[in-house]
Amino acid sequence: GAVVSQHPSRVICKSGTSVKIECRSLDFQATTMFWYRQFPKQSLMLMATSNEGSKATYEQGVEKDKFLINHASLTLSTLTVTSAHPEDSSFYICSARDTRLPHETQYFGPGTRLLVL
């Protein structure tokens, strides 16, 4: 099946630093990728929709200057958490839509655990 990877799988950083998380579709092209944040008690929150070659679309309440998204190629989207603070600690998950398949088909990455000290 289709594979989506995320790197790093976990990261610990100091407060005030920036962290970049990569999401790659390994065997398919993805013009659209999605970034989610998972809170304690498993609730998933869609943060933004990442479109190749254009600006990301952010959900209401998500700070676009805080969570920078770049989708520079058909297989890579990056999420940069700028000036990270402890409250940004969370599990971040990406998903990718295979351009060749029906719009509803998305493949999820394994997630990135971010801990900000």
Added chain:
Amino acid sequence: GNSVTQMEGPVTLSEEAFLTINCTYTATGYPSLFWYVQYPGEGLQLLLKATKADDKGSNKGFEATYRKETTSFHLEKGSVQVSDSAVYFCALFSGGSNYKLTFGKGTLLTVNP
């Protein structure tokens, strides 16, 4: 707007017990419905799906039937195993939603030996 409501957990069962996790939805048009599973420390995996009314999705012993009249997509398994312990998400996708999936809040299932 679209929404998904699933039963709150956690759900704790003994091995070989019957499982039901309820899911109801609100959507415009004719959505596709999904169950995703998340094992500890991992991302989400598609468990099963149904794209139209009365369709039954099935995988790994799990089943769910798309019921338009009750706007439901309940997940069932006749005999759970310890390895089924995970978080289960009900989700929907409908045209015009900018390709976004709408998720329920997830239900944590723990199966004890």
